[in-house]
Amino acid sequence: MSPIPRLPDGFHWGVATSAYQIEGAVREDGRGTSIWDAFVESPGTIRDGHTADTACDHYHRYPEDIDLMRRLGIDVYRFSISWPRILPSGSGAVNASGLSFYDRLVDALLAAGLTPMATLFHWDLPQELEALGGWLDRDTAHRFGEYAAVAAEHLGDRVKHWITLNEPFEHMALGYGLGQHAPGRTLLLDSLPAAHHQLLGHGIAAGELRDSGAELVMLTNSYSPAAPASGSESDIAAARAYEALHRGLFTDPVLLGRYPDLSAYGVDGAALPFVQEGDLATIATPLDGLGVNYYNPTRLAAPTAESPFPFEIVEFANVDTTDFGWPVMPSGLTETLVSLTEDYREALPPLWITENGCSHRIEPDADGNFADRFRIDYLEAHVRALAAAVDLGADVRGYLVWSLLDNFEWAEGYHQRFGLVHVDFDTLERTPKASFDWYRELIAGQRR
Ligand code: IFM
Numbered sequence: 365m366s367p368i369p370r371l372p373d374g375f376h377w378g379v380a381t382s383a384y385q386i387e388g389a390v391r392e393d394g395r396g397t398s399i400w401d402a403f404v405e406s407p408g409t410i411r412d413g414h415t416a417d418t419a420c421d422h423y424h425r426y427p428e429d430i431d432l433m434r435r436l437g438i439d440v441y442r443f444s445i446s447w448p449r450i451l452p453s454g455s456g457a458v459n460a461s462g463l464s465f466y467d468r469l470v471d472a473l474l475a476a477g478l479t480p481m482a483t484l485f486h487w488d489l490p491q492e493l494e495a496l497g498g499w500l501d502r503d504t505a506h507r508f509g510e511y512a513a514v515a516a517e518h519l520g521d522r523v524k525h526w527i528t529l530n531e532p533f534e535h536m537a538l539g540y541g542l543g544q545h546a547p548g549r550t551l552l553l554d555s556l557p558a559a560h561h562q563l564l565g566h567g568i569a570a571g572e573l574r575d576s577g578a579e580l581v582m583l584t585n586s587y588s589p590a591a592p593a594s595g596s597e598s599d600i601a602a603a604r605a606y607e608a609l610h611r612g613l614f615t616d617p618v619l620l621g622r623y624p625d626l627s628a629y630g631v632d633g634a635a636l637p638f639v640q641e642g643d644l645a646t647i648a649t650p651l652d653g654l655g656v657n658y659y660n661p662t663r664l665a666a667p668t669a670e671s672p673f674p675f676e677i678v679e680f681a682n683v684d685t686t687d688f689g690w691p692v693m694p695s696g697l698t699e700t701l702v703s704l705t706e707d708y709r710e711a712l713p714p715l716w717i718t719e720n721g722c723s724h725r726i727e728p729d730a731d732g733n734f735a736d737r738f739r740i741d742y743l744e745a746h747v748r749a750l751a752a753a754v755d756l757g758a759d760v761r762g763y764l765v766w767s768l769l770d771n772f773e774w775a776e777g778y779h780q781r782f783g784l785v786h787v788d789f790d791t792l793e794r795t796p797k798a799s800f801d802w803y804r805e806l807i808a809g810q811r812r
Contacts, residue, residue, distance in 0.1 A: 375763070425794075441763050450466075505568060512528070528566040559613055570649040597767070599750045606677075619651075621648035704758070721767060728795075
């Protein structure tokens with residue numbers, strides 16, 4: 365096979381994680397309760413009743429994990445800050461011990477020559493705010509702004525790269541619409557206020573970060589090109605409707621200052637009742653980058669009579685899938701990056717792939733090695749797809765693999781393994797997989 369094309373000079377390589385999925389120590393040093401701590405305790409929410417009480421114990425083992433990153437040769441590490449570790453009630457009293465964990469983490473990253481990229485919200489809302497309505501309540505956007513100001517004031521001298529929210533679509537849809545994630549609400553389309561209030565919180569937080577001297581402020585969305593199941597008008601309409609909700613709802617307000625056409629949902633996107641004067645201007649606060657999480661495209665067909673949505677998600681035929689059952693289709697990454705570039709034009713800031721990876725479980729061979737060829741093939745194909753998009757004019761500045769470590773995969777518990785590094789969840793021993801060595805060599809080769 366031809367060598368992987370060289371990405372432009374100055375291209376960044378990294379890995380991504382999130383607080384709740386790796387930290388553990390959920391009851392230590394004054395951390396407050398998050399919606400996920402509450403959710404995992406409800407019977408039947410998480411496969412096999414797994415919890416993230418210990419997760420990868422990164423809270424105590426972060427020096428070892430930073431050493432792994434150093435060996436990998438990455439230059440950017442994307443992590444998230446746990447809001448309830450810093451503001452246990454979500455607002456008001458600041459927990460100095462929580463802040464000092466992130467001080468230690470950031471200082472150790474900088475000492476290892478790594479650039480910290482901090483995400484403020486990766487789904488672990490303080491439970492006390494959920495009790496007040498969570499993201500359905502407008503006030504949560506202002507509490508998020510407060511939290512952003514505390515984090516920026518304390519860490520902003522050393523952390524210059526920030527992401528406000530991770531995947532607000534998934535948080536709205538899985539958490540408030542379908543009840544598969546915390547906080548476990550099943551409001552279907554009545555979850556829309558959770559989109560607006562997250563976006564408003566994003567805009568307020570972006571302003572706070574900017575004021576504190578941040579150099580790179582981004583929002584991260586997941587993107588999944590919508591493929592109609594056939595050329596029929598109804599399947600094409602279903603794909604358009606999905607795209608309006610999944611891409612438009614979380615990109616148009618941020619980059620264009622307006623909501624997309626949501627008429628397929630019986631909603632007037634230009635007159636949403638919870639949008640107040642000035643909100644869209646706040647949401648459209650200029651950004652320095654847009655984070656793109658890419659895993660796979662989505663195939664859509666016309667809805668069945670029972671569907672609450674104007675689309676039905678259907679499987680792709682004859683396509684390899686990951687352990688999660690997600691189709692492996694790297695061309696969707698090229699399509700995502702090129703279509704964002706063409707559709708948003710001058711409104712589009714530089715792009716960063718803030719997550720890409722696959723769940724794949726593998727047992728050690730006789731020598732104790734994890735020969736995860738499937739992951740290597742997946743990552744290699746996606747790096748090629750990214751390079752193809754750059755050739756076609758997409759301005760992409762970095763690529764971060766999800767994830768450094770096998771970790772707590774939300775409702776799937778520890779069943780889905782996304783790590784370049786295997787974690788034994790009994791002993792917490794870390795063992796780099798073959799994909800770790802592959803990624804190290806890729807990065808070294810790109811820098812030569
Ligand atoms: O583990 C998640 C992450 O928290 C958000 N993006 C998708 C990943 C894989 O499901």
